[in-house]
Amino acid sequence: MSVALFTSAEISQIVKAATKAAADLIQAPQQATEPCLWEWLPNSEAIRLLGLSKASLQRYRSSGLLPHSKMGGNIFYRKSDLESILERNLRIGTTVEAAQ
Numbered sequence: 001m002s003v004a005l006f007t008s009a010e011i012s013q014i015v016k017a018a019t020k021a022a023a024d025l026i027q028a029p030q031q032a033t034e035p036c037l038w039e040w041l042p043n044s045e046a047i048r049l050l051g052l053s054k055a056s057l058q059r060y061r062s063s064g065l066l067p068h069s070k071m072g073g074n075i076f077y078r079k080s081d082l083e084s085i086l087e088r089n090l091r092i093g094t095t096v097e098a099a100q
Contacts, residue, residue: 039079039080040069040076040077040078040079041076041077041078041079041082042074042075042076043057043074043075043076043077046077046082049082050082050085050086061075065085066081066082066085067081068081
């Protein structure tokens, strides 16, 4: 077993290099290829965003319309899946003409 001795100046340089490396990691933009944890929303947030009841969301899950992940009794949805279901149901220019 060997022992390495460092001077206080060497230790100071090591600490500075480690601090700079950590700061660079924190400030680095996140890779777009990896999904961020914050892109997953809990059931309660999906209910709020979509304006649906808990039962309606359950029907969407059961029918396979809305992919989800379940972990520890909690249900999560990808933000992109919620946006997709809104896009699929988007109606443009639909008007109801009054009966004459």
